[in-house]
Amino acid sequence: MRIFATYNIKGGVGKTSTAVNLAYLAAREGQRTLLWDLDPQAAATYLFRVRPKVKGGAHGLVTGRRPAESVLKATDFENLDLLPADFSYRNLDLDLDDAKKRTRRLGQLLTGFTADYDVVFLDCPPSISLLSENVLHAADTLLVPLIPAALSLRTFDQLKTFVAESAKPRPEVLAFFSMADRRKRLHREVIEAFDGAAGVATTVIPALSIIEQMAERRAPVPAFAPLSRAALSYEALWAEVRPS
């Protein structure tokens, strides 16, 4: 089972869009895929038309009183299941803090899915928190969407420092440019400056209105616009990161 986490300290950079679209692509090629929406805003849950409600809430999951497999929901797409968000996830840090091995509890919960899924995506909320430490321990790959701007890159540096200073095992960190607008000189310059840089994917996800339409269509882009530029960009990104 390969675990990807879409993560960035900053919000609004395309984490949920990436998690939803890549999870869909993994499932479409036959891999049993789970997306865990860890963000109490529940955007991924909303996109899959699932109610953002987990019986027992974050506390039930973290304490093990509510088995994680009992709250899974099938999406409308074959091979793709969702562990929905719940508003109680805003207190996840508190529940994790009370748990034994508080920085590894998320990984322990995911171990229970090893036989059922080939690929797991964690859609993380924007923060540096105890949940983030859990994600670093649980994930094999941290997918970091970056808007090509100076502040985003500074945030990425902070994130790399955070990962480097965390306890082992540490995930592979792979950044990629997201919401890129090639009409903007700054975007072009930043992308060119990082061309071929280690830890940065070559695929760039453009800023396109069709990606915003996901919220309206409530479906992944490749599902409703499979030949669109956005869909092809996500396919290229998945081809770069997918387990061989």
Next chain:
Amino acid sequence: MTRPARAFQGVDEGRLELDAVVGVLADRYTVEAGRPRTVRRRRLDTFDRRLRAAGLTLEHHSEPRARRVVLDGADGPSTDAVTGDLRWPAGAEVLRAGRVRDAVAPVAGIRALLVVSDERHSWRQLDLRDADGKTVVRVELDEPLAVVGGAGRVTVRALRGYDEHARRVDRLLTGLGLRPVEAGLAGLAGMPDGDDLADDVPAPVAADAPATALLAAALSGFLAVMRANLPGVLADIDTEFLHDFRVALRRTRSTLRWGREVLPAEFRSEWEPAFAGLGALTTPVRDLDVYLLGLPAMSGWLVAADATDLDSFGRHLTQRRAIARQEMVDGLRSARFRRLLAGWEGALVTLGGRATGTATGTERSTSAGVLGGRVLARASRKVVRDGAAIGAGSPADDLHRLRGRCKELRYALEVFAPVVDPPPSRRVVADLRGLQDVLGRFQDADVQRRALREFAEEMLTSGVPAAALLAMGELIAHLDAEQGKARREFDQAFTRFVRPSGRAPLHRPGGDT
């Protein structure tokens, strides 16, 4: 755990009334009906139905714009898109890497996947959505096109986390007059199971029936197995067709020998040599198959050499097999072989008829039970006599002969055990199997070692790299060690076989001891 799919059909197995099904579901859900699709559904399984025995159904679905393989089993359905052109029969390795292949390949093993049924279906999917627009149940309408008034099915597929909706749909369909199809997986819906060519089991023969009736039934069963496997042998679908053909052939030859005292004279003078010739015709290909199948394991024996050093050996075997196979196929397609099969079938019909006449009292003859007792006692005595004569200095040929005796006893047990009273215990069979295993390993190692030398000589003349010959030398050393190990285990295996508690049932009163 999601509830397994559940299939329904009309009480009279008639055509489905789509409007009625949609109507009853639309009262509770928003029904989004997919377009009707004509799907060619080819059920795949091995010749001996390994997938079915493992509770799996594998289908290759083809539509104008989509092709996929669908696997159904206890863990629910798995689907994988098909890329490229899959042609059957083929091994499971042609499936794309993923969940379907991971589940199918270990079950199919070295057997090829064949098309066991091929039908066109009209297929339509209904997504049932709740108030949020979320699909909570999937319903599939499936009707075979070729069968007039064929039994259409409605399959309810629960989605994880929404089981209660699937149960509700079950109730709605039941209320409509549909009945659940209890037997088999929902994936079997509307699909015939194909011919069970591999399942020819002769009817049991009573102990007091004439021995010729038992022999006719057994020999007819072996002939059916040979006939069933012959097309697979000729088409070279997988190596097991020839293996099973030859097992039936060896059983035939063994049964002819054990039945000499009651069979007509021409069975010995005419048919025994004919089947010996058939054995000789098919042996070279089978031997080469064994080497080729064993190559991956042989690679694992190498210590100093690299697995790739055996590539030229593999190519040599493949070339040799192609030549041997052509000779075998020529023989199996010949008029002589066709006459053999037809003549043998006729001889068995005559033998069966004669046995029936005997059963009605027109002729006095040996009963199956009496012959069985004599045969098992004689076969067992030969194993004991030859085994006891083997000492530390016995040549390998003595152990080879003993292996042949054990095989004869094993085949005799398969034919005659059901008609002797009391039947041989499981311990006898287990001890015999243990002895055969040791002797088999001894002989295989000996024969393979000699064959490797012979192959090396042949390859030397064709300028093969030295690395290949050195690797083959390592294999010979490994086989030598294996043969020694098997030889050391022989005494214990033989002692276990001849212990009185195990062998006693083979020496019952009335047996020819």
